[in-house]
Amino acid sequence: MQLELLSRGGGGQQDPHSRAGLATLTAGLLDEGTRDSSALELAARVEKLGGYLTSGADWDVAHVSTGMLSKHLEHGLQLLAEVATLANFPPAEVARLQRQRQAELQRRLAQPASLASIALLQLIYGETPYGYSLLGTTKTVASISRDDILDFHRRHYGPADAVLIAVGNFDLAQLQALAATAFSGWSGSTRVDAVDLSPLPRSEPTIEIVDRPDAAQTELRLGHEGPPRNCADYAALRVLNSLLGGKFTSRINLNLRERHGFTYGAHSRIAERLGPGPFMVSTAVATDAVARSVTEIRGELQRIREEPVVGTELDETKGYLLGVFPYSLQKLDGITSRLGDLAVFSLPDDYYTALHDEIDGVDSRQIGEVARKYLHPDRLAIVAVGPAEELAPQLEPLGPIRIRPALEVDSDQPPSPPPSGPHD
C-alpha cells in the first residue's frame, strides 16, 4: 500500500526569494524528528516493517509518503499522522540537513543535465520564483534559520489544506475509521499566499553557453514560459506536446535521433504547475551538431505553427495518449500520482473520463491554434552546456551569446538577460 499526505500550502512557490529552498527543506525535515520520536526512531520503526518514509516538496505541494505491506495500515497512518502533526524540527537535524543540502548543490555543479535545466530556467524567469531552483542556492540555503522553518511550517501546514491519499489492499471503512482516529488531534489554520509567478518579458532569442571545457557532449535546452496547468487548452496542449516532442515517435525525436543521429534522444515537455511553468526541449547532442540541432528544433516549432497536421499523425498521437492511460494505473505510485493531481489542481472526481473525451475531440485546427498561441520559436531561451571554445563559433550566427563558467550557475542572483540587438 502507499499512503500520502499532501499539504497544498507547502510548495516551493511560497518561498521568499532570499530564502529559496525553504519549502523543500521544511518538507524534508518532517520525517527528521517529532515530539515523540527522533529521526532514527522514525526510520527504524518503518524500516523494521520493510517500508519507507519520505517527505519533500515540489512547486505546488508538499508531501509525506509511506509504503509498506497493506497489513500495516494502522502503523502507516499513525506514522503519517505523527510527522504531520508533531514534527518538531530538532536543531541538530536542521543543521545536518542544511549541510547535506549544501553538498547536494555542490554535487549538482558537475551534472551537465541539471546545470542546463537550471541555467535555462534562470534565463526564462530571472528573479521571479520559477527562476530559482527548488533546492535553493548555496547562499539562500545558508541564510535559512530554524525560525524560518518553524514559521513556514506553522503558516503553510494544517488540516484545512491537507489531503490524504491511500492506495492499497484494505477495507475502505476500516481506513476511514483509522484515519479519523490518527488525525483527530490535528488543528490550526493555514494560508496559501498569492505569489506573482510571471516570467521575465523577452522578445528575442537569448543564448547562453555554460562552459565545461572538457565535456564529451553538449547538453542542450530550449524553452520559454508555458501556460498554467489549468489553462483551458490543456487537452490540446497535451496532444500538441506529445506529437511534437513528448513520445518516442515525436517529430523532434525522429528528426534529431533517427534522421540525423545527433543524439540518443530528444524530448519536449510543458510543465504542469499552478503557475506558468516552462515549455522546454531537452537533449544531449554531439558537440559539433549543436547549432544544427538548434536549427532543427526551431524548425519543428515553426512547422507545427504554420503547417496543418495532416494524415494519420494526429490520430496516432491521440491513440497513444488515450490508450496508455490504464498503463499508468498499474502501480501504487501511478494511482497515487493521478489522485494527487486531482487534489493539487482542484479537479473533479470524474476528471479523467472528461479528459479522455476532450483529448479524443482535439482536431488539427486546434493543434495549429495552440501551437501559434503557446510556442514562440522567435524568442526561445537557449542554453548549451559544453566546451565554449567549440560552441561559441557555432552559435554566434544564431544571435547574441553569453558565456558563463559552470561553477557560476549556482549564483545567488539569476543573471539578467544579455544585451539585445543583432550580433556582429
Added chain:
Amino acid sequence: MSTTDHPATRLPIEEHTLGNGLRVVLQPDSTLPLVAINLWYHVGSKNERPGRTGFAHLFEHMLFQGSEHVGTNDHFRYVQQVGGVANGSTWYDRTNYYETLPANQMELGLWLEADRMGFLLPALDESKLENQREVVMNERRQHVDNQPYGRAMERVHELLYPPGHPYHWPVIGYMEDIAAATLVEIEEFFRTYYVPDNAVLSLVGDVEPAAALAAIERYFGEIPSGGGIDKVTAEPVQLAAEQREVLADDVQLARVYLAFPAAAFGEPEWYAADLLSTALTGGKSSPLYKDLVYTRELAQDVVSYVLPLEIGSTFIIVATVKPDIDPQEVEKVIGEHLEKTADAPPQQELERARNQLLTAHHDGLQAVEQRADLLSLYTTYFSDPSRLDREMESYEKLTGEDLARFGRTRLVPDNRVSLHVVPKE
C-alpha cells in the same frame, strides 16, 4: 506443460515449448485490460570478445530499425498509436525486448516480435547501421563519458575481472569498437543468436492462455531453429591482492567504490550477499548508512548491491564523499563495517532486511511488464518460471551464519577493487 499455483498473487503460470525450441511462459491476469509481451534472447555483452565490444547493444538498436514487413520507424509507431509502450535493453547475459499493449492488441505485439525474429535481414542496410552507430555513440557520451562518475563502473569491472573474462568490458562497449561495427558482423550475430531456441517469450495480462498460445504458434511456429550456441564460461574470480586505483573526473564530490567478486545469481551465496547488502545499507536505520551518512556525516550517500550475473557476480559498495573529507577516511569506516560482517548480524537487522526485500519483491510484481520480465529471467537462467513465486524462500532459508560465511570468505581486503573517483586538478 506444468502449472504452478502462485501463493502471493494466486495467478497460475503456464509453460510451453514450441517445436522450434521457443520457450513460452503465460500468466493470465485480468486486473487491467493490458498485456505485457516480453522476449529474452540469451545473448549479451558476455558473448562478445575484446576488440569487438558493444555489439549486442548496438544490435538491439538495429532491431528497432524495421524488418521485412515493418518499416523503419514503424515498430514504435504501431505500438504507440494503440496506446502501447515498447523498449529493449541489453545486459551482460541477455537482451530483452518488450511491449505493453491494450490486451486486444496482443497479436500486434506478437507479429512485431515474430517479424524481427524471422525476417530481419532483408530490412538491414548500411545507412541504418550508420545512423544507429551515431545514436549509440551519443548514448555512450550521455551515459558514460559526459556523466559524472560515468566511467567508474566500467573501470571497476576492468579491474575486478581479468582481460578476456566476459564481464571485463562494459555492456555499451568502447567507442572505437562501436564505430567499427560492420553490417556483415551484424548479420552473423543475428543468425547465431536471434533464433527461437535461444529465446524465451513471456506474456502476462488479460489474455486467454489457449488463444494466446495458438497465436504464438501461428506467428513464431515456422521460424527455424538455430545451429546451436557455445556456452560462455569463465573461472570463478578470486583476487590475489587488492586492486587500487584513483580516477580523476569532472566531479565536485569524490566517490569510493569497493567491489568484490561473488557467486553467480541463483546460488545460495548470491542471496546471502543480497541480504547482507540490504542489512548493511538498507535505509537510514541500517548500520553502514547510519554511521557514514547520518552520525559521522562523512558521506553524502552510500549504497550497496550485488549484480544478478550469470557466471559470477559483483558485490559493490558505493559512497559519495562529503566536501572536504578524505576518501580514505570513508574507505576506512566501510572497512570497519566489512570486518564485522565476519560475524552473524544481529537478529533484528536480519529481520529488517528480510522485510525490506519482501516489500521490494511485492513492489516488483505490480506491473505486468515487470512480472513478464521476471518470468523470462527465471526461465532463461534456470528453466524454471515458478521461481517467481519461490524467490523469497531463498532469503527465508538463510541464517546469520550464512551471511557471516560470505563476509569472512569474500568481503576481505585482498579480494577487492578499491576505486576512488576524485575531482580533477
